[in-house]
Amino acid sequence: MQLDERxxxxxxxxxxxxxxxxxxxxxxxxxxxxxxxxxxxxxRNEMSDLEEMGYILQPHTSAxxxxxxxxxxxxxxxxxxxxxxxxxxxxxxLVEKDEKMDHLLKQVAKVLAVNTNYATMxxxxxxxxNKVKFIQLSRVNEEQILAVVVAEGxxxxxxxxxxxxxxxxxxxxxxxILLNTSLNGLAIEEINLALISKMxxxxxxxxxxxxxxxxxxxxxIKDDDDLEVYTSGANNIxxxxxxxxxxxxxxxxxxxxxxxxxxxxxxxxxxETGNKNGIRVYIGEESPIQSMKDCxxxxxxxxxxxxxxxxxxxxxxxxxxxxxxxxxxxTIKTQLDTLYQDDKK
Amino acid sequence: MQLDERxxxxxxxxxxxxxxxxxxxxxxxxxxxxxxxxxxxxxRNEMSDLEEMGYILQPHTSAxxxxxxxxxxxxxxxxxxxxxxxxxxxxxxLVEKDEKMDHLLKQVAKVLAVNTNYATMxxxxxxxxNKVKFIQLSRVNEEQILAVVVAEGxxxxxxxxxxxxxxxxxxxxxxxILLNTSLNGLAIEEINLALISKMxxxxxxxxxxxxxxxxxxxxxIKDDDDLEVYTSGANNIxxxxxxxxxxxxxxxxxxxxxxxxxxxxxxxxxxETGNKNGIRVYIGEESPIQSMKDCxxxxxxxxxxxxxxxxxxxxxxxxxxxxxxxxxxxTIKTQLDTLYQDDKK
DNA sequence: TGTTAGCACTCGCTTAACAAGAGTGCTAAT
DNA sequence: ATTAGCACTCTTGTTAAGCGAGTGCTAACA
Numbered sequence: 208m209q210l211d212e213r214x215x216x217x218x219x220x221x222x223x224x225x226x227x228x229x230x231x232x233x234x235x236x237x238x239x240x241x242x243x244x245x246x247x248x249x250x251r252n253e254m255s256d257l258e259e260m261g262y263i264l265q266p267h268t269s270a271x272x273x274x275x276x277x278x279x280x281x282x283x284x285x286x287x288x289x290x291x292x293x294x295x296x297x298x299x300x301l302v303e304k305d306e307k308m309d310h311l312l313k314q315v316a317k318v319l320a321v322n323t324n325y326a327t328m329x330x331x332x333x334x335x336x337n338k339v340k341f342i343q344l345s346r347v348n349e350e351q352i353l354a355v356v357v358a359e360g361x362x363x364x365x366x367x368x369x370x371x372x373x374x375x376x377x378x379x380x381x382x383x384i385l386l387n388t389s390l391n392g393l394a395i396e397e398i399n400l401a402l403i404s405k406m407x408x409x410x411x412x413x414x415x416x417x418x419x420x421x422x423x424x425x426x427x428i429k430d431d432d433d434l435e436v437y438t439s440g441a442n443n444i445x446x447x448x449x450x451x452x453x454x455x456x457x458x459x460x461x462x463x464x465x466x467x468x469x470x471x472x473x474x475x476x477x478x479e480t481g482n483k484n485g486i487r488v489y490i491g492e493e494s495p496i497q498s499m500k501d502c503x504x505x506x507x508x509x510x511x512x513x514x515x516x517x518x519x520x521x522x523x524x525x526x527x528x529x530x531x532x533x534x535x536x537x538t539i540k541t542q543l544d545t546l547y548q549d550d551k552k
Numbered sequence: 553m554q555l556d557e558r559x560x561x562x563x564x565x566x567x568x569x570x571x572x573x574x575x576x577x578x579x580x581x582x583x584x585x586x587x588x589x590x591x592x593x594x595x596r597n598e599m600s601d602l603e604e605m606g607y608i609l610q611p612h613t614s615a616x617x618x619x620x621x622x623x624x625x626x627x628x629x630x631x632x633x634x635x636x637x638x639x640x641x642x643x644x645x646l647v648e649k650d651e652k653m654d655h656l657l658k659q660v661a662k663v664l665a666v667n668t669n670y671a672t673m674x675x676x677x678x679x680x681x682n683k684v685k686f687i688q689l690s691r692v693n694e695e696q697i698l699a700v701v702v703a704e705g706x707x708x709x710x711x712x713x714x715x716x717x718x719x720x721x722x723x724x725x726x727x728x729i730l731l732n733t734s735l736n737g738l739a740i741e742e743i744n745l746a747l748i749s750k751m752x753x754x755x756x757x758x759x760x761x762x763x764x765x766x767x768x769x770x771x772x773i774k775d776d777d778d779l780e781v782y783t784s785g786a787n788n789i790x791x792x793x794x795x796x797x798x799x800x801x802x803x804x805x806x807x808x809x810x811x812x813x814x815x816x817x818x819x820x821x822x823x824e825t826g827n828k829n830g831i832r833v834y835i836g837e838e839s840p841i842q843s844m845k846d847c848x849x850x851x852x853x854x855x856x857x858x859x860x861x862x863x864x865x866x867x868x869x870x871x872x873x874x875x876x877x878x879x880x881x882x883t884i885k886t887q888l889d890t891l892y893q894d895d896k897k
Numbered sequence: 898t899g900t901t902a903g904c905a906c907t908c909g910c911t912t913a914a915c916a917a918g919a920g921t922g923c924t925a926a927t
Numbered sequence: 928a929t930t931a932g933c934a935c936t937c938t939t940g941t942t943a944a945g946c947g948a949g950t951g952c953t954a955a956c957a
Contacts, residue, residue: 231920233919233920233921234920234921235919235920245929245930246929246930246931247920247930248922248929248930248931248932249928249929249930251920251921251922252922252929254921255921255922265920265921267936267937267938268920268921268936268937269919269920269921269935269936269937269938270919270920270921270937270938271919271920271921340692341690341692341693341698343688343690343698343700345686345688345700347685347686347702348686353686353688353700353702353708355688355690355698355700355710357692357698361712363698363710363712365700365708365710367706438809439809439810440809441805441806441809442801442802442803442805442806442809445798445801445802445805451798453790453796456787456790456801457787457790458787460786460787460790460805461786461787463809464783464784464785464786464787464808465662465784576949578948578949578950579949579950580948580949590900590901591900591901591902592901592949593900593901593902593903593951594899594900594901596949596950596951597900597951599950600950600951610949610950612907612908612909613907613908613909613949613950614906614907614908614909614948614949614950615908615909615948615949615950616948616949616950898957899956899957900955900956900957901954901955901956901957902953902954902955902956903952903953903954903955904951904952904953904954905950905951905952905953906949906950906951906952907948907949907950907951908947908948908949908950909946909947909948909949910945910946910947910948911944911945911946911947912943912944912945912946913942913943913944913945914941914942914943914944915940915941915942915943916939916940916941916942917938917939917940917941918937918938918939918940919936919937919938919939920935920936920937920938921934921935921936921937922933922934922935922936923932923933923934923935924931924932924933924934925930925931925932925933926929926930926931926932927928927929927930927931
């Protein structure tokens, strides 16, 4: 069977209507809703076809139809084609960039949540392929040496290293020079065993100490594996009865609290090439997270300068206002992308 | 009317039973439940008295009785007198202390939640009256100076300061010495305007730069006003129908996600002297948080060495197993208290 | 005088029965 | 190909009845 234009229009009408009401939609409603001027009986026939083709389904006989995952998918895909409108007001809310990344990202999550009425998540940018920029050892007291490692992108890591016996100023200076000349500009793959043993040799009796410092360096520039996730509006799920059922809600809330699960989402969003906008939509069963089988998820990746990429996402019911969500996500994504560029100059 | 021993026993029986079942409890149940060997009729008379005295109440006529806030309060108070038993298994779960405070505290919240089946929160220790231990300026490149400030308790803060024109090595060294000799060992109250202007004078043309550094120092040792809160088991509220109602749940989940509200709880827990164990119990309306009017909250403070205190808390239904909760909290509190001491040696 | 047995009464909860409404599938007419 | 009409199905809401749990009260009892 072919999905001709009329069927497509009817399908769209069904989905639109269902998005608004959350109720199964019947033939009579569609007959009046659209500008096709068809009777409910005709619609019924078409709907029967659409059901057979798998785009819609009946929760039970003698109820209206609701979109299936496949139906949503079609709708979303066709919608993605069009250019989403700009969500202008959002811009003002993000003007002043917060000194602290923490606050900024939490804020972004909140703005998204308030604006869309869905649950949202934002991850801190993840570095990859980062390089050493600067290393500094300082003696805090007799037994403690503070190692500060700065990586490209101004990621800073401090490590306190305990030493058995004091290291004098002269040695400290030498070690500092050794570390900086040897390691600056290197990425994690470039720091190999040969280099390390060469450095240890040069450090003489402080070889093991150098080892500690290198560990700290590695810790700084390696790809961070536990990423920060900020969420907001988890309680929005209560606005959608189909998600607010006890078991559903419990699972969702849990996912939002133990953020590890959300990390999977990020991995998935990053891996996939996504469409041209870097926006991905997971509908129902497509979701990479078990407890979100009844949700739809829309994610976008943003880039905070080279190699530092994060993800923003929205989790809501399948009858989600995809148009608005995609538009909003795009706007925020752009905001974040440009934030870094502004920062540069 | 007097609250004699028999009434007390009956009240306890009612509460215990209600804690288990969550259902209003009737006279016949009590008559068999207790070892008092009284008929249901007698119990009824006593219950009637207890209701008059305000310890229990009837949700509606011809239902059993449930404890009132006042009743819970009595029960809790009397229970606090006894020494809570130790929750031995918990010890094993907390043996290895995580390198990262983050992980540790998140873990603690989780352990608490899994163990009690309630929602839990743990705050990171808050410093107060902290002192400067060490300051280090390093030149990262021509325009950027990295200021590292270490406070007692090894709290470290890095700040990147942009300078218009390069500062040469000699000056850097002088500024480092100036900062360390002037500020080391000082608390925030001791860094007054006189001291600051004196330092600026000594720094000559770099006065404004010194100002930036001092700001960074202040940032490090000032009492942190936005504190970290870790939560776990928020979805446990769904296990208690009286909390799982849509509006209730929504408010609670929101409080757990936007942790600012929980901070109030912490303030309250810190302020109050609490009983001898530092454990506080809020029942129903006593709660400092609006959205938790139907909950009971139990909090304890722990101390992570001098001046660094945090709070752990459990949020659950009013029919909470107070005995177990208080016992568990005590154990965890002790764990955390000793963690720091072990760390010292 | 305190305790108990018995009984009538109340109230909430469950179930069944019923009516109304919405929606479908099918058929026959256009 | 489209539509009107009709019988049928299923959901939802309402009402009524019955049940069970629990109370309050009274009278009997030790």
